[in-house]
Amino acid sequence: xxxETGTVVERLSFDxxxxxxxxxxxxxxxxxxxRYSYVGNDPLTFTDPTGHSWLSSFFRSVxxxxxxxxxxxxxxxxxxxxxxxxxxxxLPGAGFAIAAASAAIVTGLSGGNLGQxxxxxALAGATFFAFNAISGGVTNALAGTSEAEAAFAFQPExxxxxxxxxxxxxxxxxxxxxxxxxxxxxxxSEAASARHIGTGLGDxxxxxxxxxxxxxxxxxxxxxATKAVGAGVGLTVRLSAAAKGENLIYRSASGTPVxxxxxxVDAKGLSAADSLKNALPGKNQVIDTSKFRKLCAVCxxxxxxxxxxxxKDMSQMQGWINSRGGPEIHPFTQELMDAVVGTVKK
Amino acid sequence: xxxxxxxxxxxxxxxxxxxxxxxxxxxSALVREIRRTANDAFLLRGYLALRKSTQGEELAxxxxxxxxxxxxxxxxxxxxDDGRVVADGPSVVVRLSExxxxxxxxxxxxxxxxxxxxxxxxxxxxxxxxxxx
Numbered sequence: 001x002x003x004e005t006g007t008v009v010e011r012l013s014f015d016x017x018x019x020x021x022x023x024x025x026x027x028x029x030x031x032x033x034x035r036y037s038y039v040g041n042d043p044l045t046f047t048d049p050t051g052h053s054w055l056s057s058f059f060r061s062v063x064x065x066x067x068x069x070x071x072x073x074x075x076x077x078x079x080x081x082x083x084x085x086x087x088x089x090x091l092p093g094a095g096f097a098i099a100a101a102s103a104a105i106v107t108g109l110s111g112g113n114l115g116q117x118x119x120x121x122a123l124a125g126a127t128f129f130a131f132n133a134i135s136g137g138v139t140n141a142l143a144g145t146s147e148a149e150a151a152f153a154f155q156p157e158x159x160x161x162x163x164x165x166x167x168x169x170x171x172x173x174x175x176x177x178x179x180x181x182x183x184x185x186x187x188x189s190e191a192a193s194a195r196h197i198g199t200g201l202g203d204x205x206x207x208x209x210x211x212x213x214x215x216x217x218x219x220x221x222x223x224x225a226t227k228a229v230g231a232g233v234g235l236t237v238r239l240s241a242a243a244k245g246e247n248l249i250y251r252s253a254s255g256t257p258v259x260x261x262x263x264x265v266d267a268k269g270l271s272a273a274d275s276l277k278n279a280l281p282g283k284n285q286v287i288d289t290s291k292f293r294k295l296c297a298v299c300x301x302x303x304x305x306x307x308x309x310x311x312k313d314m315s316q317m318q319g320w321i322n323s324r325g326g327p328e329i330h331p332f333t334q335e336l337m338d339a340v341v342g343t344v345k346k
Numbered sequence: 347x348x349x350x351x352x353x354x355x356x357x358x359x360x361x362x363x364x365x366x367x368x369x370x371x372x373x374s375a376l377v378r379e380i381r382r383t384a385n386d387a388f389l390l391r392g393y394l395a396l397r398k399s400t401q402g403e404e405l406a407x408x409x410x411x412x413x414x415x416x417x418x419x420x421x422x423x424x425x426x427d428d429g430r431v432v433a434d435g436p437s438v439v440v441r442l443s444e445x446x447x448x449x450x451x452x453x454x455x456x457x458x459x460x461x462x463x464x465x466x467x468x469x470x471x472x473x474x475x476x477x478x479x
Contacts, residue, residue, distance in 0.1 A: 252429030254406040256395050257381075259427035263401065282429035325377075325400030341387045343410060343421070345431060 247290040248341075249297055249307045250279035255343065260285070261324040261333045267317065269308030270336070272297065276344060278305030284344050291339035295332055309336065350418070350449070351389050351411060355382055357457055358409055362394040365407070365464050369396055372472055388412055396475055403427055403478045405471065407435075407464070417441045418449075420456055424467060424474075432474050433467045436460055 251272040253259035262270045272287065273279040287309075289297045297309050311317055311332055323330035329337070359380060366378040375398060382392040390411040397404040404427040412419045422435030436459035440452045 254393070254404070254408055254425040254427050254429065255391060255410070256393050256404065256406045256408070256427065257383075258395060258397070258404045259406070259429075280429060282431050283423065283425050284429060325397070325402075337383060337391075338385045340385060342412075345423075345434075 247288050249274060249287050249289055249309075250276055250284040250344070251287055251309070252280035252282050253285050254283060255285050255337075255340065257329045257333050257337065258325055260336045261330060262317070262321045263324060264321055266321065269298075269310035269317075272307040272309055274299050274305035274307050276346060279344075279346055281346050284346060285340045286342040286344055287336065287339045288341045289339065291335075293335060295335050295339075350453070354411070354420075354453055354457070355390060355392055358392055358460070361457075361461055361464060362392075362407065365468075366394050366396070368468070369471065369475065373398075373475060376475065389418075396471075396478075398475075398478050405432065405474055405478065407471075409435075409460070413442070416443065418453075420453070422460055422463065424471060426474070433463070433470060435463045 249272040251260070251270065260270070273284075276284070287297075289295075294312055295309055296312050297307050299305065299307050311320060316332070320330055320332045323333065359382075362380050366380065370376050370378060377397050377400065379395045380393070381395075382390055384390055388410055390409065393406045393408040395404050395406045405424065406427065407422070407424045409420065409422045418440040419437070420440070421437040424432040424435065426432065436456055438452060438456040438459075440449055440456075442449065444452070
């Protein structure tokens with residue numbers, strides 16, 4: 001993918017210089033592979049020997065034009081979507097490759113280096129797989145808008161839920177979309193490139209990207225939720241506890257000491273769920289069980305994902321129950337509250 | 347950071363206390379508790395808890411503050427002890443790279459919203475409290 005992109009980029013600056021640079025200054029920069037261009041990849045800086053050639057001015061204008069318009073993420077998304085469409089016609093059925101190629105090409109055209117191109121391509125390809133797994137649910141909800149509109153409406157946002165990148169992480173990309181999985185990949189890669197939007201947003205995708213494809217697919221398919229947002233559709237991707245590790249459980253509770261202390265009916269343990277998917281609706285406390293010392297969490301029903309939180313020494317369970325509503329916070333309740341690493345509303 | 351959270355909590359405590367007094371005026375049997383906690387992930391977990399008996403159900407108005415060192419995330423809600431959300435409160439993300447004045451202004455705005463949230467949901471809270479077991 002990168003070589004194809006390099007070819008495209010090279011055309012933009014062809015004839016720009018009369019003399020080949022004997023050194024390729026940055027092996028990761030495809031625009032530097034063109035030894036007829038000067039100083040990195042900035043077409044603003046290339047010259048011809050006379051400095052006044054109408055031909056070089058023309059090519060410089062073309063290069064500058066592409067570079068400037070592709071700095072705009074919306075235009076970049078449109079170009080990427082257009083490439084998706086064209087490549088889908090030329091290579092029907094090669095969704096992964098198309099999503100990856102178009103993302104990489106656009107990244108290259110907009111001045112990215114090879115690392116960025118590969119990253120964009122891999123992201124788009126990976127997310128194609130991920131979203132393809134849930135495309136039945138998603139794409140059916142996405143009909144009726146043009147792809148250009150989709151690009152214009154793309155508006156990733158940071159919410160309190162995702163701002164700190166606490167598990168589970170939520171990234172929301174809102175867009176009315178055409179029912180194409182590769183477009184979903186495009187939107188996702190745009191979210192990935194929008195690092196300025198929120199701290200750690202790129203890190204999220206780094207983590208997704210570093211996961212095996214089946215894990216990504218599993219993450220996405222665990223949360224196929226789509227919801228109407230204005231004229232568009234909100235696509236929510238969450239990293240599940242499974243992606244983060246096996247230590248997270250979800251207890252539906254307000255988070256106060258009373259809500260984290262068992263009642264008389266909880267003699268077998270405080271209830272929780274092994275994943276957000278299995279968690280009860282409402283506010284859930286995300287608990288990292290690796291922080292437990294005197295408590296333990298046991299999944300006692302794999303079908304429902306029900307988890308019981310109990311003292312390791314069950315003879316202390318009644319004492320814990322009796323402490324509910326008392327003036328002091330019981331040590332087990334305190335241990336549980338100390339293990340809360342985030343909250344999520346479902 | 348500690349100063350910001352402490353200052354915010356002082357003002358929150360006053361608001362929650364006033365709200366608790368209102369609720370106990372309506373139902374003098376209510377047990378009320380205002381407390382703040384914290385852990386590795388939360389700078390502040392402050393709440394007003396209201397219940398009819400020690401072992402009974404509880405309604406809590408909670409405020410959580412988290413940070414990653416670059417921003418503060420403040421969230422609030424009114425919620426039953428089993429996690430059912432009665433009302434979502436205001437939330438805000440405050441970038442700590444902003445000037446002190448901007449951070450303070452953002453938190454002031456949030457406090458104002460929180461005060462409005464309490465006022466707006468007063469009758470809903472009373473209705474829920476009346477049904478608590």
